[in-house]
Amino acid sequence: MSYQGKFxxxxxxxxxxxxxxxxxxxxxxxxxxxxxHRLQATQAPDLAVRWNCKAGKCGSCSxxxxxxPRLLCMTRMSVFEESETITVTPMRTFPIIRDLVTDxxxxxxxxxxxxxxxxxxDLAPGEYRMQQVDVERSQEFRxxxxxxxxxxxxxxxxxxxxxxxxxxxxxxxxxxxxxxMHPLDTADRVDQAQDDHGLGYCNITKCCSEVxxxxxxxxxxxLIPMKERVADRKYDPIVWLGNKLFKR
Amino acid sequence: MPxxxxxxxxxxxxxxxGAGLRAAIEAREHGMRTAVLCKSLFGKxxxxxxxxxxxxxxxxxxxxxxxxVHFRDTMRGGKFLNNWRMAELHAQEAPQRVWELETYGALxxxxxxxxxxxxxxxxxxxxxxxxxxxxTGLELIRTLQQKIVSLQQEDFKEFGDYEERLRVFQEFTxxxxxxxxxxxxxxxxxxxxxxRFVLFEAPxxxxxxxxxxxxxxxxxxxxxxxxxxxxxxxxxxxxxxxxEFIQFHPTGMVWPPSVKGILVTESVRGDGGxxxxxxxxxxxxxxxxxxxxxxxxxxEEEGDRWYTDQANNRRPPELLPRDEVARAINSEVKAGRGSxxxxxxxxxxxxxxxxxxxxxxxSMHHQFKELADVDITAQPMEVGPTCHYVMGGVExxxxxxxxxxxxxxxxxxxxxxxxxxxxxxxxxxxxxxVFGRRAGAGASEYVRALEQRPAVSEDTVxxxxxxxxxxxxxxxxxxxxxxxxxxxxxxxxxxxxxRRQAEMEExxxxxxxxxxxxxxxxxxxxxxxxxxWHLALDLRNMLLVSECVAKAALLRTESRGGHTRDDHPxxxxxxxxxxLVCNVSGDGVxxxxxxxxxxRSDLLDLFDRTELEKYLTAEELS
Ligand SMILES: Cc1cc2nc3c(=O)[nH]c(=O)nc-3n(C[C@H](O)[C@H](O)[C@H](O)COP(=O)(O)OP(=O)(O)OC[C@H]3O[C@@H](n4cnc5c(N)ncnc54)[C@H](O)[C@@H]3O)c2cc1C
Ligand code: SF4
Ligand code: SF4
Ligand code: FES
Numbered sequence: 001m002s003y004q005g006k007f008x009x010x011x012x013x014x015x016x017x018x019x020x021x022x023x024x025x026x027x028x029x030x031x032x033x034x035x036x037h038r039l040q041a042t043q044a045p046d047l048a049v050r051w052n053c054k055a056g057k058c059g060s061c062s063x064x065x066x067x068x069p070r071l072l073c074m075t076r077m078s079v080f081e082e083s084e085t086i087t088v089t090p091m092r093t094f095p096i097i098r099d100l101v102t103d104x105x106x107x108x109x110x111x112x113x114x115x116x117x118x119x120x121x122d123l124a125p126g127e128y129r130m131q132q133v134d135v136e137r138s139q140e141f142r143x144x145x146x147x148x149x150x151x152x153x154x155x156x157x158x159x160x161x162x163x164x165x166x167x168x169x170x171x172x173x174x175x176x177x178x179x180x181m182h183p184l185d186t187a188d189r190v191d192q193a194q195d196d197h198g199l200g201y202c203n204i205t206k207c208c209s210e211v212x213x214x215x216x217x218x219x220x221x222x223l224i225p226m227k228e229r230v231a232d233r234k235y236d237p238i239v240w241l242g243n244k245l246f247k248r
Numbered sequence: 249m250p251x252x253x254x255x256x257x258x259x260x261x262x263x264x265x266g267a268g269l270r271a272a273i274e275a276r277e278h279g280m281r282t283a284v285l286c287k288s289l290f291g292k293x294x295x296x297x298x299x300x301x302x303x304x305x306x307x308x309x310x311x312x313x314x315x316x317v318h319f320r321d322t323m324r325g326g327k328f329l330n331n332w333r334m335a336e337l338h339a340q341e342a343p344q345r346v347w348e349l350e351t352y353g354a355l356x357x358x359x360x361x362x363x364x365x366x367x368x369x370x371x372x373x374x375x376x377x378x379x380x381x382x383x384t385g386l387e388l389i390r391t392l393q394q395k396i397v398s399l400q401q402e403d404f405k406e407f408g409d410y411e412e413r414l415r416v417f418q419e420f421t422x423x424x425x426x427x428x429x430x431x432x433x434x435x436x437x438x439x440x441x442x443x444r445f446v447l448f449e450a451p452x453x454x455x456x457x458x459x460x461x462x463x464x465x466x467x468x469x470x471x472x473x474x475x476x477x478x479x480x481x482x483x484x485x486x487x488x489x490x491x492e493f494i495q496f497h498p499t500g501m502v503w504p505p506s507v508k509g510i511l512v513t514e515s516v517r518g519d520g521g522x523x524x525x526x527x528x529x530x531x532x533x534x535x536x537x538x539x540x541x542x543x544x545x546x547x548e549e550e551g552d553r554w555y556t557d558q559a560n561n562r563r564p565p566e567l568l569p570r571d572e573v574a575r576a577i578n579s580e581v582k583a584g585r586g587s588x589x590x591x592x593x594x595x596x597x598x599x600x601x602x603x604x605x606x607x608x609x610x611s612m613h614h615q616f617k618e619l620a621d622v623d624i625t626a627q628p629m630e631v632g633p634t635c636h637y638v639m640g641g642v643e644x645x646x647x648x649x650x651x652x653x654x655x656x657x658x659x660x661x662x663x664x665x666x667x668x669x670x671x672x673x674x675x676x677x678x679x680x681x682v683f684g685r686r687a688g689a690g691a692s693e694y695v696r697a698l699e700q701r702p703a704v705s706e707d708t709v710x711x712x713x714x715x716x717x718x719x720x721x722x723x724x725x726x727x728x729x730x731x732x733x734x735x736x737x738x739x740x741x742x743x744x745x746x747r748r749q750a751e752m753e754e755x756x757x758x759x760x761x762x763x764x765x766x767x768x769x770x771x772x773x774x775x776x777x778x779x780x781w782h783l784a785l786d787l788r789n790m791l792l793v794s795e796c797v798a799k800a801a802l803l804r805t806e807s808r809g810g811h812t813r814d815d816h817p818x819x820x821x822x823x824x825x826x827x828l829v830c831n832v833s834g835d836g837v838x839x840x841x842x843x844x845x846x847x848r849s850d851l852l853d854l855f856d857r858t859e860l861e862k863y864l865t866a867e868e869l870s
Pocket of ligand 1: 262263264265266267268285286287288293294295296297298299300301302303384385420421422423437456457458459468469472476477511636637659660661662673674675676677678680
């Protein structure tokens with residue numbers, strides 16, 4: 001059942017690096033992360049890789065396998081041919097730290113810029129009442145494991161460093177949508193999404209949704225509805241008038 | 249030598265799981281300048297993996313529930329060895345802690361009338377676990393993470409700096425605690441990324457580092473679980489209790505080999521899943537122990553009726569406490585009635601419609617499909633016991649989380665006592681919140697009352713640095729990966745789910761040899777993100793903690809909860825009154841007996857006398 005698999009793994013740091021070839025044992029049922037671990041244990045003890053749960057739950061082990069953004073721990077070796085050379089590279093959108101580990105602090109910065117849940121003032125803890133159907137929309141977005149693969153994939157920032165300032169990326173636009181759709185959140189998040197988080201940059205290509213390991217419908221269920229809300233507000237004459245009259 | 253990076257805080261929290269984050273929120277709300285340190289990225293601590301739910305007697309699904317019932321279940325689950333004061337505080341405060349999460353933005357699954365829904369779990373008399381599908385840990389950690397962000401946003405508004413009073417240092421490993429005389433003075437460690445050393449000066453340190461499972465070969469735990477906090481506490485002079493009690497979760501994946509040990513949530517059984525052997529028999533009916541006979545159904549019909557009518561039926565034996573189910577599976581496999589890959593069958597496919605399974609157990613469905621090519625809506629799963637949770641940990645004051653060392657606190661899985669000899673499912677997440685909050689408050693009070701802040705001497709720092717760098721100084725010594733594998737194999741085989749005197753003695757001999765070999769660990773490369781070096785440093789902790797487990801297990805000549813002795817198969821009421829306390833002296837571990845504080849009488853009154861007779865000595869009952 002075992003065979004010798006061929007791997008090319010990117011090694012290096014912020015000053016540069018290159019793909020390195022390895023031949024390594026592959027056993028039945030293994031995932032790519034198992035192979036990386038075997039490399040560490042037998043051939044490259046200082047090969048850097050980030051991981052934690054090894055069960056697709058923590059979102060640490062994001063990388064690109066044959067150019068596709070994926071979780072290393074959820075990519076089974078059986079999806080490849082035994083003769084295939086498998087190339088593993090770090091996520092491209094974020095600065096390299098070393099080998100497969102990138103600096104994902106962009107995401108934490110963006111997370112901090114989304115105003116937090118604004119609880120209703122008149123409800124004490126224990127008094128919250130919400131219907132299952134009403135929480136389900138936001139619950140879908142809360143399945144996010146923050147692997148940042150969608151952030152890595154979105155063409156607005158992939159290879160476009162200059163857009164990082166204005167654009168929060170699909171993960172955090174979805175966070176804004178999650179709060180907007182939370183049945184008890186009291187803040188208004190529609191203008192924020194457009195003005196502060198760059199919703200306008202998104203042209204709904206759905207690439208983010210395609211790579212999401214949690215299969216969240218980021219574009220269809222979060223981004224497009226938010227865009228619709230922005231549009232409603234912009235062109236709805238009553239809203240427009242109200243905004244004019246009551247602007248602080 | 250490069251300049252040492254230094255930081256100073258009021259309260260230092262080591263660990264960013266549920267316990268650490270809740271402690272940090274509390275300390276910050278008490279006005280303390282607080283730092284959180286963690287080995288992984290922020291939001292990825294082990295708590296993220298928790299699946300089934302969080303236990304709290306809110307009574308949303310069955311209004312007969314109350315803290316008293318929860319307390320009783322917890323004590324029964326722990327076979328009465330629990331620290332009763334912790335069990336009491338936990339049962340009383342858990343509902344508040346869960347409701348509080350909603351004010352931070354958590355979205356639990358709902359009941360029809362819009363309240364938080366609660367599900368059944370092993371050992372809990374009523375449906376009690378608040379949950380979000382089977383990803384409750386993710387919800388918990390994300391909610392606390394987002395609460396921390398909201399506190400940082402407040403600081404930004406007030407001071408123009410997000411990190412004015414609460415800062416997270418991620419991908420950072422603490423290697424040693426530092427002291428000033430008898431008091432805690434801070435912590436020393438390294439950035440995983442650069443390998444550079446940092447000294448944190450702080451009068452109070454809260455350990456929230458989680459568990460020790462990585463010392464065992466088959467485990468549901470991740471690489472973070474190397475017992476760091478347990479070892480840091482020991483080396484700082486604090487004591488550990490209950491280290492002989494390790495929970496083997498009955499249902500881990502057994503195939504394929506590379507995922508062996510990964511957890512299959514108990515919710516599968518809570519929602520109707522049943523265990524069968526290779527003969528197709530629901531074997532759990534043969535394993536109902538005497539003490540639980542009146543609470544569990546002795547036939548399939550009654551067990552099945554229970555899911556819809558709990559008032560008039562006893563629960564199915566698949567929902568016995570974890571230690572019972574794990575032992576039963578072990579026996580079936582040993583008797584040759586196991587599944588092809590050495591487990592038993594867990595089947596939900598014939599019990600619930602496919603749609604319902606996908607809805608209630610989405611991540612299990614996903615996990616089996618992706619990792620094992622098994623569709624759980626159509627096929628049974630193969631499962632077997634996996635090392636899951638350590639009941640033992642730092643001996644703490646129940647009300648404040650304080651250890652025996654001034655300024656050192658502990659909460660969550662790294663602390664001991666709350667769960668006695670066996671933890672009920674769902675009782676950990678609530679434990680994290682209840683005692684995380686209490687430790688945060690306890691540490692804050694301690695700091696506030698201090699007249700003089702402790703100081704760190706340069707010698708301590710030099711020594712901590714030298715210890716951490718040792719593996720680079722040596723050549724041609726031991727490979728940390730090899731040593732780790734040998735340790736895991738020894739603990740798994742010799743101090744595992746079923747224990748015998750001779751095997752544990754053998755384990756201790758092997759541990760001695762491993763300790764010696766660990767002196768000459770050698771790593772290649774440099775300090776920057778070097779997993780070999782990280783493992784070399786973690787091994788020191790794993791070896792120390794494994795010695796505690798093996799020594800305490802050898803001494804306790806009875807079987808109780810997460811400690812099963814083949815040579816002493818019954819429970820002994822005299823042993824219930826005794827705790828085994830581990831300390832470090834020289835480079836070895838000493839274990840001593842210590843009497844338990846008798847259970848307060850009003851709490852004893854919550855039980856029938858006939859039930860107490862099963863656990864307590866005649867002397868205690870008189
Ligand atoms: C698969 C699985 C499912 C579970 N399901 C449930 C469930 O449904 N219900 C339930 O109640 N319980 C469940 N549990 C148990 C529960 O999840 C854990 O006991 C609990 O999350 C532990 O939380 P904690 O806050 O103590 O530590 P953790 O969440 O493990 O956090 C430990 C933290 O300490 C940090 N740390 C450790 N050492 C160091 C160091 N040297 N320096 C710096 N930082 C350090 C880590 O990086 C991490 O941030 C489950 C456990 C597993 C493994
Ligand atoms: S749908 Fe929008 S956010 Fe998603 S990848 Fe395309 S442009 Fe980016
Ligand atoms: S939305 Fe999906 S792809 Fe994006 S970070 Fe979350 S889990 Fe990852
Ligand atoms: S290691 Fe957690 S998602 Fe891969």
